[in-house]
Amino acid sequence: MASDRSGQWRHAAEALVIPVAALAAAMIVFGIFMAALGQNPLEIYTLIYKGAFASAFSWQNTLSRAAPLILTALCVALPAQAGLMVIGGEGSVVLGGLAAAIVGHLLSGAAPAGVKVAMIFGGMLVGGLWIALAGALRQYRGVNETISSLLLTYVAVALFNHFVEGPLRDPSSLNKPSTANIGDANMLGNLPGLDIHWGLAFGVVFCLAMHVLVRYTTYGFALRIVGGNPRAARLAGLPVGALVLTACLLGGAAAGLAGAVEVAAVHGSANASLIAGYGYAGILVAFIARQNPIAIVPVAVLVGGLSASGGMLQRRLDLPDATVLVLQGIAFMLILGSEALYGRLKTFRAETA
């Protein structure tokens, strides 16, 4: 029993130390790179810290950027529990946002509280069904879900562009084609007392709920069996198809929610700003969090903080705003590569004697 407990601690420590060490290595590599270009790495890191986490303003910027990433990462992490590798979250974001904009516009005369709820559930439903389609193709036709979800993303973006620039275009949106505005009364607004929109709260609650669902319910247990060994799951009589489809539905709903929040709390209508790569960044967040719903939150905050600090580097050091993208890229590559170290470091190995 005691050795079990220590084994758990070892695993937890390993899962924390390896990515942090990889992140530190990435900072060293990036520091050498910047030093080679004649910049002072320490000054850059100070500014990144200031831009991301030093003040209430920077925290608000960071958390606002983290919110959509939390939700799109869930779109990868939930199907991953069932052994599926979905990379089409971007499609759900885009269509979820479009659905929210349509619902918001159609109901614009109704009571704002009802409109808000309808927009959110509309976005979640459309986003969920979109990923569930990829799951169903996988389950019933054997079509690889990674590729089909990527293809569906392009279809989603084309549909989005068609509607936003065609039938649903608001004639008054000249330079940037948009759908009709949902109206100020229907905007979700910010969390009480903060300058952060509701997406962050939705994301954190969604993550907590999914953690409970995956770890502590029969459903989650069955889902993880499917992910571990689909054949065994089928032989045990588990409803594999239903499990896979619900996991995809929930994941897609999270990404659809991200799109709906972008529309209902940030832009007020659906336009090209929605196609911002949240879906792809979410894939990396999910992988760095090792598909663990709880770990997604801090990872997304870190990634959001890095993007938030880009402006600071641009203003203070006159560096391109892509500077933080380079750091992000190096960090992603090293953390993904550090996956190879699990179970290899002596410190974290349980004594076998």
Place this chain on the structure above:
Amino acid sequence: MVELGWWGVPIGVVGGAIRVSTPFLFVSLGECITERSGRINLGLEGILVMGAMSGYAASYASGNPWVGVLAAGGAGLLLGLLHGLACNLPRVNDIAVGIGLMLFGTGLAFFLGKPYVQPKAPTLPAIPLGAWSGSPQIQAALQVNPLFLIGLALALLLTWAFRNTRWGLVVRMVGDSSDAARAMGYAVPRVRTLSTALGGLLAGVGGSFLSLYYPGSWSEGLSSGQGLMAVALVIFARWNPIQCFYAALLFGGAGALGPALQSVGVTSGYYLFNAAPYVVTLGIMIATCSPRRTLAGAPGELSINR
């Protein structure tokens, strides 16, 4: 001037297909080699953008666009090698590393390419195959870039090489059964790394087409996702290089259909044509897959088939 009317649509599509398809062709040939060796590289988008940037920068610095093409290939080779080596590590997921590489490549290109947004670098010449015609539209449509012809030659060469050379057979064997390859004494990781690096080289050259020919300048919005589409293209082409050529023309043509229709007054609905290649690719996958059988023609070791 000859008035073409509705004939402008097919001519516009052919011209657009020839003009736009070259980057599709190079990335899909690159991805084809990589996937034939049993690995998938979703990072070609990053390599493409990095190739576009380094090609433009090298062309500007040297005054010779062909030096730019070489530099783009070199940059692509390095990034491809990075992907190949990272995926050799145990438990490292090639799909996730690919997405990581996509972000890393585009980020690095935007960062290093900042000084090259303004200056004008020498670009690649065009070969006027339409000089015989009196119609300026036909002349414009048949302006062919040398890289397009090189890509066509490469597609033929690769088709032949996969069938007839030792190198081609080794790559295919590694991709179809790593056990068999290991039994024959070939180093599976090395073959895959080299195939991924070669795929990166081709994607880099494809990127240089964007910055050195059409549109012919460097900016951050240069790529419209051609690198990521390579994955769909290769499935569409059934992992066959010469069919990659046809698929690239088709994908390019589908993109050109919108503007061509717009020029004759059809202005709505053309975004849906952009989706056509993906719908068709998905349709092919649905038609040929079944729960018991994977995609026909796909390399057996490919992670997306298991």
